[in-house]
Amino acid sequence: MDSQIRKIHQQLVNKDMTCTQLVQEKLEALKQNTHNTVNALLSDTALALAAKVDAKIANGEPIGLLEGIPFGIKDVYMVQGTYTTASSNLLKNYKSAYTATAIQKLLDAGAIPLVKENCDSFGHGSSSENTIFGAVKNAKNPELVGGGSSGGSAVNVAKDYTVFSIGGDTGGSIRQPAGYNGVYGLKPTYGRVSRYGLMAYASSTDCVGPIAKSIEDVRIVLNVISGKDIKDQTTYTSEAISEDSILNSDGIKTVGYFKNFIENDAIDAEIKTDFLNTIEKIKAKGIEVKALDFFDSNTLVSTYYTLAMAETASNLSRLDGTNYGNRIEAENLKETYAVTRSENFSEETKRRIVGGNQVLSQGFSDEIYLKGLNLRDEIAANFEHDFNEVDVVISPVTPNTPPKIGDSLKDPLAMYLSDAYTVGFSLGQLPTITIPQGTATGLQITAAKHNDELVLKFANFLKDTI
Incomplete structure (x- = not known):
């Protein structure tokens, strides 16, 4: 199977290049890039780690598969001693006191962190324009958005600035930018990582x-x-997925798709045509394809944003300049809190906090928030029923192609609706992968909870089918 990781690993072992040379080359490319993907370069750390890998190889010691492989980190992950800004003004000078578990596991495996990557502030956005570091530019066309909120991560991979990147996905924030930039992006089952x-x-x-x-x-x-x-x-023990296990897709007999995603006035005509052509190619391989009923896009988007805004209002309540962030003093403590948050949060973050506080407030929580929770349960039940009928579900990643930079900022509602095909799978906490095939912004493959191996199997099958 194609693998940059394996290729680079072999080059290092064969001494075709040194790890230091590899890292220097990537750092230089990141430094010169004009796509606004970089919040901070981790040059000193990266070069020091590369020197250790080179020393091991020179001494004839074996190295692990990920040892010496350069990667990027979305700037919402703690990495001890580095600036972790969330692309926000409030945390622009905040340094992490510890390292996130997922990142630590990669460091323990010997992977080399190169860069903290640009993203929508606190993950609030679908375009990576809501950032103090400037809008991330699409890898294919710099006039278009890079997608969000993990836009910097997707563009860095697409441009070969990093071998892989670690993004974060709440309602599509890995899958959508992966689709916009023509790379693979996986949202695992909730709790797997x-x-x-x-x-x-x-x-x-x-x-x-x-x-x-x-x-x-x-x-x-x-x-x-x-x-x-x-x-x-929320985490659970999961078995490793072997390379051999995803090479055989014989067990996948039935594929479903949500017909209301396709029979929708909002979908781009070309994306619709390409998706239907993909279905025909799957049928030609002897796989049964079923059209499924699902909630309409507006219900999915409104349910997701009701719950997501409520949770972000709660999660960001701690950021008032007291323990974290750029504090702005005012006449009294209450005013200090208000000014600090008002001046330092982006317009989109403030919009989501205000919306979240509204749906949680007395008189509205029963009518809006609890209804959202009930709808989430109904969505999960719908998925459970669907996966009794089909092995996997495929769908477009987005209803439309990437907008021009600036357009989403003028129309937040359009930005929210661009998530129409990703948020449902987030609410269901299902494993979903974007593949760079099938439509202009790729395809999503989704399976039932804990079936991450299955989505990789079918992704591998489609790689050679469409």
């Missing part, structure tokens, strides 16, 4: 996942970062 050390946006749907240029690299990274963590009680 620890969220400890990830700045919380919406705790019930936040997921840690890899972005890479091949299915094999996604699999390799997923195996390393997965597992139970006593610091995150």
